Amino acid sequence: MATYQTDLPAIFGALSDQTRFAVVERLARGPAAVSELAEPFPMAGPSFLKHLKVLEQAGLIKSSKLGRVRTVQLAPESMRSVEDWIRAHRSTWEKRLDMLGQFLERDTQ
């Protein structure tokens, strides 16, 4: 079985929650201050910060503090590892679909 540098199930777990998924979608458009990020979500500050912590621990976001403002941005490397994983498996499916196609073609000739 292939091994990956990143913990893919942890990344998938971080993305399995609607709030965290929406945060990632927002950050895909560019970095944002935590206060701006939290604004659309009807939850208490500490609950929102817990969601950010899950995303950060999964390696999906990075944050930096300047004065009193903490800015959050996406860490695209994690997304890339998900994409690489899917691509690696897709090539196997596609090979199988090709084989099926050849088999069906041979069958109809």
Next chain:
Amino acid sequence: MATYQTDLPAIFGALSDQTRFAVVERLARGPAAVSELAEPFPMAGPSFLKHLKVLEQAGLIKSSKLGRVRTVQLAPESMRSVEDWIRAHRSTWEKRLDMLGQFLERDTQ
């Protein structure tokens, strides 16, 4: 915000568990009977079937029964929707990285 036909957070939730992730990796190599799939996992049959149900409800696998043997296979469409989602966001990141590159280049000239 973009909308997707598939429930991506549900797909990510299904993939967030090590057992289910391993099942998907196994099925990427080809279909398998439930008994064969369950074999490497040290858990009771009903627990394993629950994992398969989560994968099936997320649209990641399909199963069919012939006689007494239920065979499971991957449903690549769900994986494709994850890939499409990542690709859509990647183009935004890449644009931003390009803009940063141009800015830095202009700055050093």
